[in-house]
Amino acid sequence: AQAAEIEKPNLTLGVGGKPLLYYLPLTLAEKLGYFKDAGLNVEINDFGGGAKSLQALIGGSVDAVTGAYEHTIRMQTKKQDIRAVIDLGRYPGIVVAVRKAEADKIKTVADLKGKNIGVTAPGSSTHIMVQYLLTKAGLKQDDASFIGVGGGASAVAAMQKGEIDAISHLDPVISKLEDLGLINVLVDTRTTEGTEKVFGGQNPAAVLYFKESFIKENPNTVQALTNVFYKTLKWLEKATPEQIAANVPEEYWLGDKNLYMKAVEASRQSYSTDGNIDEASMKSALSLITTTDPSIDPASIDLSKTFDGSFLAKAKAKGQ
Amino acid sequence: MQTAMLRPPAGGAPGVGAPPAVALDDIAISFAIPGRPLFKAVAPTSLHVREGEFVSIVGPTGCGKSTLLNATAGLLRPAGGRVSIFGAPLAGLNAQAGYLFQQDALMPWKTALDNVAIALEIGGTRRADALAQAQDWLKKVGLARFGDRYPHQLSGGQRKRVGLAQVLVRGPKILLMDEPFGPLDAQTRQIMGTLLLNLWAQDRKAVLFVTHDLEEAIALSDRVVIMSAGPEARIIGDFPIDLARPRDTADIRLDPRFHELYRQIWNQLKAEVVKTYGEDAP
Amino acid sequence: MQTAMLRPPAGGAPGVGAPPAVALDDIAISFAIPGRPLFKAVAPTSLHVREGEFVSIVGPTGCGKSTLLNATAGLLRPAGGRVSIFGAPLAGLNAQAGYLFQQDALMPWKTALDNVAIALEIGGTRRADALAQAQDWLKKVGLARFGDRYPHQLSGGQRKRVGLAQVLVRGPKILLMDEPFGPLDAQTRQIMGTLLLNLWAQDRKAVLFVTHDLEEAIALSDRVVIMSAGPEARIIGDFPIDLARPRDTADIRLDPRFHELYRQIWNQLKAEVVKTYGEDAP
Amino acid sequence: MKIHPGRLLLLQILVAVVAIGFWQFGATVPVGGTYLLPEFFFSTPLDVMKRVVQLFVSGTIWKHLWITLTETVLAFVIGSAAGVAIGFWFARKPILAAVFDPYVKMVNALPRVVLAPIFMLWLGLGIWSKVALGVSLVFFIVFFNVYQGVKEVSPVVLANARMMGMSEHQLFRNVYWPSALSWMFSSLHTSVGFALVGAVVGEYLGASAGLGYLIHQAEGVFDVTGVFAGMFILAAFVLIIDWGVTRIENRLLVWRPQPAGEQA
Amino acid sequence: MKIHPGRLLLLQILVAVVAIGFWQFGATVPVGGTYLLPEFFFSTPLDVMKRVVQLFVSGTIWKHLWITLTETVLAFVIGSAAGVAIGFWFARKPILAAVFDPYVKMVNALPRVVLAPIFMLWLGLGIWSKVALGVSLVFFIVFFNVYQGVKEVSPVVLANARMMGMSEHQLFRNVYWPSALSWMFSSLHTSVGFALVGAVVGEYLGASAGLGYLIHQAEGVFDVTGVFAGMFILAAFVLIIDWGVTRIENRLLVWRPQPAGEQA
Numbered sequence A: 001a002q003a004a005e006i007e008k009p010n011l012t013l014g015v016g017g018k019p020l021l022y023y024l025p026l027t028l029a030e031k032l033g034y035f036k037d038a039g040l041n042v043e044i045n046d047f048g049g050g051a052k053s054l055q056a057l058i059g060g061s062v063d064a065v066t067g068a069y070e071h072t073i074r075m076q077t078k079k080q081d082i083r084a085v086i087d088l089g090r091y092p093g094i095v096v097a098v099r100k101a102e103a104d105k106i107k108t109v110a111d112l113k114g115k116n117i118g119v120t121a122p123g124s125s126t127h128i129m130v131q132y133l134l135t136k137a138g139l140k141q142d143d144a145s146f147i148g149v150g151g152g153a154s155a156v157a158a159m160q161k162g163e164i165d166a167i168s169h170l171d172p173v174i175s176k177l178e179d180l181g182l183i184n185v186l187v188d189t190r191t192t193e194g195t196e197k198v199f200g201g202q203n204p205a206a207v208l209y210f211k212e213s214f215i216k217e218n219p220n221t222v223q224a225l226t227n228v229f230y231k232t233l234k235w236l237e238k239a240t241p242e243q244i245a246a247n248v249p250e251e252y253w254l255g256d257k258n259l260y261m262k263a264v265e266a267s268r269q270s271y272s273t274d275g276n277i278d279e280a281s282m283k284s285a286l287s288l289i290t291t292t293d294p295s296i297d298p299a300s301i302d303l304s305k306t307f308d309g310s311f312l313a314k315a316k317a318k319g320q
Numbered sequence B, C: 001m002q003t004a005m006l007r008p009p010a011g012g013a014p015g016v017g018a019p020p021a022v023a024l025d026d027i028a029i030s031f032a033i034p035g036r037p038l039f040k041a042v043a044p045t046s047l048h049v050r051e052g053e054f055v056s057i058v059g060p061t062g063c064g065k066s067t068l069l070n071a072t073a074g075l076l077r078p079a080g081g082r083v084s085i086f087g088a089p090l091a092g093l094n095a096q097a098g099y100l101f102q103q104d105a106l107m108p109w110k111t112a113l114d115n116v117a118i119a120l121e122i123g124g125t126r127r128a129d130a131l132a133q134a135q136d137w138l139k140k141v142g143l144a145r146f147g148d149r150y151p152h153q154l155s156g157g158q159r160k161r162v163g164l165a166q167v168l169v170r171g172p173k174i175l176l177m178d179e180p181f182g183p184l185d186a187q188t189r190q191i192m193g194t195l196l197l198n199l200w201a202q203d204r205k206a207v208l209f210v211t212h213d214l215e216e217a218i219a220l221s222d223r224v225v226i227m228s229a230g231p232e233a234r235i236i237g238d239f240p241i242d243l244a245r246p247r248d249t250a251d252i253r254l255d256p257r258f259h260e261l262y263r264q265i266w267n268q269l270k271a272e273v274v275k276t277y278g279e280d281a282p
Numbered sequence D, E: 001m002k003i004h005p006g007r008l009l010l011l012q013i014l015v016a017v018v019a020i021g022f023w024q025f026g027a028t029v030p031v032g033g034t035y036l037l038p039e040f041f042f043s044t045p046l047d048v049m050k051r052v053v054q055l056f057v058s059g060t061i062w063k064h065l066w067i068t069l070t071e072t073v074l075a076f077v078i079g080s081a082a083g084v085a086i087g088f089w090f091a092r093k094p095i096l097a098a099v100f101d102p103y104v105k106m107v108n109a110l111p112r113v114v115l116a117p118i119f120m121l122w123l124g125l126g127i128w129s130k131v132a133l134g135v136s137l138v139f140f141i142v143f144f145n146v147y148q149g150v151k152e153v154s155p156v157v158l159a160n161a162r163m164m165g166m167s168e169h170q171l172f173r174n175v176y177w178p179s180a181l182s183w184m185f186s187s188l189h190t191s192v193g194f195a196l197v198g199a200v201v202g203e204y205l206g207a208s209a210g211l212g213y214l215i216h217q218a219e220g221v222f223d224v225t226g227v228f229a230g231m232f233i234l235a236a237f238v239l240i241i242d243w244g245v246t247r248i249e250n251r252l253l254v255w256r257p258q259p260a261g262e263q264a
């Protein structure tokens, strides 16, 4: 019955690195069959990175993206109206860790001065995060060198070879490095505790966002998608690691189910439970960007245009 | 050259007022050699070939015979002077001329038969017809059974004969032939010479024929011109061959007039060749 | 061939027991042509050339002269028979031989001078020496002033002469020459012929000389062999030339014995050429 | 110098066996405490083989293979056709060529990875943006070779053909084209590989199917076995296309003499 | 058919002006409601120029430029040298070539982007892993062309040289090498670009400096102007290297006749 109202049942959705735990809700929504249940036929396109999926959205080749909330802010400076409708990750999930061998020399962020820090890519959220941390610790941004080490095995290789002293990265790389016993964690924004320490509150990470024009033209479609993700978040809130592992493709297990479950457990808290982004989190996200990129004037950003909570409200109403 | 203009044509008889098939007037040809002064291969010189006239060019090696043919063909632009074809100044390539090059010029990717047939096909002849005519010509040059060979599978003399067929099959009005019978044995040479003469007699082609065989030049031509040794080579001798037509290229060598002409030309030529060597001569 | 073996050498006099410089025994040469039966170019045939002997090969075009030379050079492996050089069976290339190819074979990326000099340099001669000798040879072939030209800047005859210098400068014991004087005028031909004879007289080279000019063949050689028309060409005539040495290549043509030999050989050759054409002859 | 086909195959297999042996050894036997080819980065040949078999048996591979094949073939065909056409055109219009020369070289130097978003913008997410990436690699390789090939035509053969009265079009068919063929095929052998690389990289940067997608997925979760299995299938794949190119080449180049030095 | 250098430059500039004009137009003037070249993806020429100037004026670019230059030159030199060496070697050893032929083609077809982690593992994050990536592109282009170039040596010239008694080494120097030169240079013109692409992609995948790093960084924050400025510098760059190659080419190939058809 609901399907009849959906303007665009055949959707393309972009994501930059689907197997990342960062995007776990997307994989779950797909595997649990929630898209189908909602009468949606979603084609998931995986891109080389979050930036590329955003470009695809603006270019019009995808309708929706699961990506960083930060994009919606940044796009305002580019005169692009991009809006999030539901939060998937409330903490960034980024971990800053140091190589075991250096662990006794680097005990705080301030000790990173003059070191080589691996990030997924220059300009990416992992890069911005360490820059933010360094700034907060009273260092200048060029006090350390940042090395793009990529997402997968190359990040592990860089650490193994001792090419980098510290790393700012996401799961599963972090879990793998921990598993290999190569690193000591310095800052962990996968957890409530760690995130609070850094930001003093939430800091939205993965969200589902659309072009504003798309939302206007396809409100029912957006609603349906929001419903799906809300439902998924609720499922995730209660699921055991076992259940989660059972609902992702086996290849995602990093070749070892236990390792995967450990990683899921570590990231557990970072997934949003209610999908909401409150005023404080928005500000926290904005400050993260403006601290590290002085060319962006905080006053020019209208945060109320970054998140449209109306769909989430309806989803909640329906869910209860 | 004037001599040539005044003499009635040996073959047919075109109007005296008709423009010559080939008129090279005061042409000079130079080659630029990087880092060296311009090499003046041919000094201003003139040569007229009337319609239906068979002119041979002889001269010491490296004097500029091929260069002269290239200019007539429109492949080389002379540094000075005029080239006119049937009275019209030559611009670009000489479309009236068929040119048998001194070097191998067959398309290596086509069989002997196709190499000949293509010359017709580009003129619009249907392929079947072209092949039939090409086969005919291969037979005339003694290569009937070599039609499906690629050039690299042929001997030097065989390649030359395919080239000959390729030029003649088109029936051009002006024939430029650069040592066409060079790599052929004496007997085949005569057969090919007769073939050429017959063809020439049929439709009054103008022929410019380069050869090192003076006997051949005399036996075939209406006129034999001699070029001086280069650089700055010029035409320094012009001998009308007043032997009766039609000629048998073998028998004519027994004619006493033939021998007289031979001696005359040879004496001038010999003097010229010695110049090439100067004191270098061993 | 037996005739040749029994006759004392015309030039110097090597021991009767000495092995011939070149011995082709019953060699047969075929070419594989995809999709067609094997082309048997040369039927089993034999030819011996003694040290210090000058042998010319004449034959109708396409009979297999170049093929025979290629086999002697070791560039072609015969399908049957044996090739021996100074008594030793030939394996791989014939290192004793210098070969002047029928086609252009100069390295286009080297100047005339370098093309000649390289022939010495690869043998270990110092570059300065090699250049000096090369210049000397260029002078001998009348190209003293063309040393810095690249092959494409030379005329056909000039290129051939550079090739000649390139082969002769090395002083090989066996000379294989495929129509070396083809693109040269008669006068230059004689000069080059004399050059070659002088060289040959100096150190008793064995020479295998292919030409279409029967007069040249007789004037230069100790023996003239005739090949039959192909396919399955064989040596069908072997004429010792009993003209006195040393010869003047020009004057010798006035000798009555010369004319007798000429007629003999020519008669056999003519018959052979006509076969090539069969009913194809125009 | 000729070698019997059976023996050749044997030698080829020998090479493969040695290489795989070395791989297995490097991945499983530690040398001086470390592995030469740590399994984490290289997997092991056995695992890779198992995965390949499994991919085929389960049938998941077919869809991806088909998409990548389509992209590769399209990229190859379009890229070579464009390279040939523009290569010939430039070679015949020297002024045009001289004017555009720096721009062609500039474009050739642009990293395709960076251009990917633009291709996606223009061509969408379907196969065409991947094809474009492949084309952008293939084109230049073929273009430069064809351009050079045309310029290398024997001047005498060309003069002869022109004297026959060939039009530009006829020259193209009868002289330039056959003469440039060996240049073209040389470039095709390189560009078969690059067509595939283009398609795979395109999929790698953004797609929902294809071998590149598979490899990307596997890479994200440290599934090296999957990565290598994908690459192995890729490589097997290119051999088949190349075999086709070689066959066409042999047919079109029957006229040439045996390669130099083969006879003695 | 010759064109005056001044006029040529004029025409080239004209092309640039037209292209830039079109770009400016597409980026700033909407056609039927949409921009042909939306600023978000293409920036505008003016902005890009400003950024390029700024990069040079502020001096930040030099370090990156220097690193990328080093990588490119190294990749180009090593890749071409290896391509030439192995191309010649294979061409002279037909059996070896036949045995390894499928493997060479397989390796050529592997997407370099996927191999990046392995390069990093072996060579670290410094310039060498980028050089390796560049080499892996350059090598194959040069290799296939040199291989073909050697096989195209005129059989008569080769036979003549062998009859002179040249050793394999002398044949190489005096025959194969000069004869294959034009093939080699044709491939070098392509591979200059690919060397740069390799270096930049390498930096793009993991580095701490270089033009690719700059571009990647700009991309990460959606700074298209920065991306295009980087690409512009890249392209300018490759022209300079290519100019060097062309100069060497002209010196080494003095012996050849004027390009066919130039005279009439």
Ligand SMILES: Nc1ncnc2c1ncn2[C@@H]1O[C@H](COP(=O)(O)OP(=O)(O)OP(=O)(O)O)[C@@H](O)[C@H]1O
Pocket (backbone or CB within 6 Å): B031, B032, B033, B039, B041, B059, B060, B061, B062, B063, B064, B065, B066, B067, B068, B102, B230, C152, C153, C154, C155, C156, C157, C158, C183
């Ligand atoms: N491209 C060129 N560059 C420089 N010089 C050249 C070029 N072509 C020919 N020449 C020179 O011009 C002169 C005349 O050459 P041409 O080929 O016309 O001689 P030819 O009379 O045909 O000689 P042959 O009988 O040997 O064929 C020669 O001295 C030759 O070296």
Ligand SMILES: Nc1ncnc2c1ncn2[C@@H]1O[C@H](COP(=O)(O)OP(=O)(O)OP(=O)(O)O)[C@@H](O)[C@H]1O
Pocket (backbone or CB within 6 Å): B152, B153, B154, B155, B156, B157, B158, B183, C031, C032, C033, C039, C041, C059, C060, C061, C062, C063, C064, C065, C066, C067, C068, C102, C230
């Ligand atoms: N590579 C080849 N493949 C097939 N047939 C060949 C090949 N080379 C030569 N032939 C044939 O072998 C025969 C002899 O050729 P060869 O070149 O020895 O002749 P030739 O006596 O030197 O002739 P010419 O006087 O014309 O140079 C010819 O009929 C020729 O067609």
Ligand SMILES: [Mg+2]
Pocket (backbone or CB within 6 Å): B065, B066, B067, B102, B178, C155, C156, C157
């Ligand atoms: Mg000439």
Ligand SMILES: [Mg+2]
Pocket (backbone or CB within 6 Å): B155, B156, B157, C065, C066, C067, C102, C178
């Ligand atoms: Mg011959």
